[in-house]
Amino acid sequence: MFSVAAVGIGIGMTLAMIRALLGPTLYDRVLALNTFGTKTVLLIAVLGFLAGRPEFLDLALVYALINFIGTIAVLKYFEVGDLGKASETRGGRA
Amino acid sequence: MVVWDVLSWISIVGGLFFIVVGSIGVLRFPDVYTRLHAAGMTDTMGAGLVLIGLSFQSGLSFESGAWLITVRLLMIWAFLLFTSPIATHALARAALHGKVEPIRGDLEGGDS
Numbered sequence: 001m002f003s004v005a006a007v008g009i010g011i012g013m014t015l016a017m018i019r020a021l022l023g024p025t026l027y028d029r030v031l032a033l034n035t036f037g038t039k040t041v042l043l044i045a046v047l048g049f050l051a052g053r054p055e056f057l058d059l060a061l062v063y064a065l066i067n068f069i070g071t072i073a074v075l076k077y078f079e080v081g082d083l084g085k086a087s088e089t090r091g092g093r094a
Numbered sequence: 095m096v097v098w099d100v101l102s103w104i105s106i107v108g109g110l111f112f113i114v115v116g117s118i119g120v121l122r123f124p125d126v127y128t129r130l131h132a133a134g135m136t137d138t139m140g141a142g143l144v145l146i147g148l149s150f151q152s153g154l155s156f157e158s159g160a161w162l163i164t165v166r167l168l169m170i171w172a173f174l175l176f177t178s179p180i181a182t183h184a185l186a187r188a189a190l191h192g193k194v195e196p197i198r199g200d201l202e203g204g205d206s
Contacts, residue, residue, distance in 0.1 A: 001103060005144065008110035012136070015117035019129075027126045027189040034181055035120060035133045039113065041170065042144050049148055057166040064170055068177040072184055079188040 002050040009043045030074055037067030102150035109143030116140055126189045127196045130182050137178035145171045 013036055020032035041064045048056025077083055112135055119132025145167045152163040 001106070005106050005110060005147075009113060009144075012113040012117035012140075015114075015121045019121050025126060025189075025192075025194055027185060027192065027194060028129065031126065031129055031133055031185055032120060034185070035117070035136050038137050038141060038174065038178070039117075041174070042109075042113070042141055045145065045148055045167065045170065049151060054152060054163045054166075057163060057170065061166065061170050061173070064173050064177070068173075068181060071181045075184050075188045079191055 002046050005046045006043060006050060009039050009046060013039045013043070026078060030071060034067065034071045037063070037071070041067065098150050098153065102147045105143045105147030105150060109140050109145075109147060112136060112140035112143065125197045126194055127186060130186055134178065134182055137174060137182075141174050141178075142171055 016032045016036040016039065020029050020036065023029055041060045044056055044060040044063060048054045048060070073083065116132045116134075116136030119135065120129050123129045123132055149164045149167040152160045152167065154161045154164055
């Protein structure tokens with residue numbers, strides 16, 4: 001049962017990775033990597049149950065945090081050009 | 095506990111359906127903004143159903159400490175529920191500021 005879940009999530013990860021490799025724009029790649037990371041979290045959780053070691057859930061939790069922070073950091077870098085500055089569009093100009 | 099196994103099986107298979115369909119959408123949809131929709135499907139329904147199915151497996155027994163595992167699964171679920179819309183919003187905003195034009199009107203010929 002858990003192996004079926006792992007295989008299904010693996011199929012989804014493969015499709016998302018194909019989109020990340022195809023592009024065509026930067027945002028497609030970031031989006032595909034974000035969904036890839038979400039599926040990785042699920043895969044870690046399922047593999048923990050599959051191996052009978054649910055302690056893997058801690059790793060899944062940490063991976064979810066890192067995935068979110070990484071996505072936001074990459075997006076901010078490519079939107080503003082700097083990780084330290086505030087976005088220029090804040091404050092009514094947008 | 096056959097009942098919990100059946101419930102867990104149904105939830106996990108439903109979650110897998112949403113995950114695979116969302117991934118096909120990410121692969122097949124024509125531009126970034128439509129792909130965001132498919133990705134959001136994966137993040138909410140797919141992840142939620144798979145994690146709920148796993149928590150049916152772990153159960154809530156206090157003696158074996160299994161309730162801690164269920165709490166961790168629910169924490170992952172709540173975290174994905176909070177961060178997925180934020181990431182989607184940031185991505186759409188960055189794409190819009192990055193001069194990616196949404197496809198309007200006729201979709202013929204828009205397939206990448």
